[in-house]
Amino acid sequence: MPATIPELAACPEPAGRADPVRILTAQATSRVAELIPVRNARMAATPFTFYRGAAAVMTADLAATPDSGVNTQLCGDAHLSNFGLFYTPERRMIFDLNDFDETSPGPFEWDVKRLAASFVVAARYNGYDAKTSRAIAREVAKSYRKWMIASADQSTMDCWYARIDADELLAEVGSTLDTSTAARTVKGLRKARHRNSLQAVGKLCVTDDEGNLRIRSDPPLLVPIDELFPDHHADVVAERIAVRIEGYRSMLPDYVRALFDQFTVVDSARKVVGVGSVGTRSWIVLMRGRQGDPLFLQLKEAQRSVIMDHVPVQPYPNQGQRVVEGQRLLQAASDLFLGWTSGFDENDENRDLYVRQLRDGKGSIVVEALTPGEMNLYARLCGRVLAQAHARTADRLAIIDYLRSGKGFASAISDFAAAYADLNDADHAALVAAIERGDVPSNELR
Structure with missing residues (x-):
């Protein structure tokens, strides 16, 4: 009853x-x-x-x-x-x-x-x-x-x-x-x-000896890929992130994909966020537009919702999709770059992720x-x-x-x-x- x-x-x-x-x-x-x-x-x-x-x-x-x-x-x-x-x-x-x-x-x-x-x-x-x-x-x-x-x-x-x-x-x-x-x-x-992404660059990035923009190191809260893993493994992880990004790109609507394709990946790092999310895999990816303008994306692991252990529901094939579809339903307006992807992590385990801009006027x-x-x-x-x-x-x-x-x-x-x-x-x-x-x-x- x-x-x-x-x-x-x-x-x-x-x-x-x-x-x-x-x-x-x-x-x-x-x-x-x-x-x-x-x-x-x-x-x-x-x-x-x-x-x-x-x-x-x-x-x-x-x-x-x-x-x-x-x-x-x-x-x-x-x-x-x-x-x-x-x-x-x-x-x-x-x-x-x-x-x-x-x-x-x-x-x-x-x-x-x-x-x-x-x-x-x-x-x-x-x-x-x-x-x-x-x-x-x-x-x-x-x-x-x-x-x-x-x-x-x-x-x-x-x-x-x-x-x-x-x-x-x-x-x-x-x-x-x-x-x-x-x-x-x-x-x-x-x-x-x-x-926004420009402000995030000032906080999260440094310029290396060759004048290239890179994500700075502040372990364990912010760690670039090439520092987080041994040399060879860093290349493997970077490639797996690239595969995930390509998977994300493939699910974008055509008009958003046309915008996304004007950016190129520059660097990536693991970033610790929030309180409850600490320990889930969270990557940030620095991208640059054709005019050098930055775009920061966050690829955040989506695990099974705690609610699903207590309320029977029809599961999504990808937990990232669950997050995105729920957000689009409940939010009055959602991030243009919101999407999902999946792929193997550093331990050869498949992980679902959702993607969004790291910062876009966010304040609490x-x-x-x-x-x-x-x-x-x-x-x-x-x-x-x-x-x-x-x-x-x-x-x-x-x-x-x-x-x-x-x-x-x-x-x-x-x-x-x-x-x-x-x-x-x-x-x-x-x-x-x-x-x-x-x-x-x-x-x-x-």
Whole structure:
């Protein structure tokens, strides 16, 4: 039986859960072994960084609680740091979801719960009291419900094209911000607008003795191919990356391929990104256009979504395709160069990857800098974006019917979020203790 709305507040009891450290350790077996200590250190830093990397832990917990029975395409990891600014192919800057590694069908409220709980975890870390933290989680759910139900009055095409333009957003909320907050917001927007391949070159590249542009070395976070592997093996890996790029090129639409073909590969490197993704294979490829203009692509490993262990779905033949198709469905506008590929890695294992621009105006909120009022505003914004993402799917009306079936959605979600933040605190402490005992390797890279 589908859960009633009040039943969505249910949270697993600590004693009946799987060991969170064991889940993370099992997940690490398919990742680059030398990078696992980096991942553990990043997750151990704070309860919030732990939460960011523990999608597998939370999904197992969500699967053990009553659900609505209404499935839709999920982001799968909709915490507050996975929302941000980026450019559309038309060069308009919008605010939207921007991480889809775990995207897969599942109960719609799983995304809402992951988002709401992330706000409680972040609010606690910022020193907010329990009442304020819970109220912020409530705003997430209220905003989601409001905008989801509002979509019932929109046409299918209007839902598909709905987006939050950054300039329009700033004008809309500007009157609610104090002077210092508005100035910081404008500064962040300007910074995001300058985050592109040219800016990435200045940060990630050096010029060698012959005047050629190369990706710089900063091991283990950024390591060029010829430094990462012995001479002969480096050539083999570089060739395998070239094969993957050719496979990616072959799936591009003709008009994008015509643009892509104006660029030539210059250099490639392994780059560590994020918190939860640390240890998955992630390559960056520097390319140059005919006028010398740079293009940075990221080839990121796509593993099986953590959701797929708990919700039966028809799998894609390529996990990179799963990520791309989920992103194109949920995002208001997606990267022009978004695509997928596969190929053998340095260990002769076949890996699925998705491809995107490394930077294209991307910018995200600095959680630690938010005041309670700002976080409250941000909670409403993220709830709205998540609702618009779900409203793009064919399951929109079923979600709306469920939300209208009873009262207390916001209260149930905020109750769950507060209870889950307690579990997350304990899980973070367990990881820290495991590191201190020497059971789990850690490298803080100071």
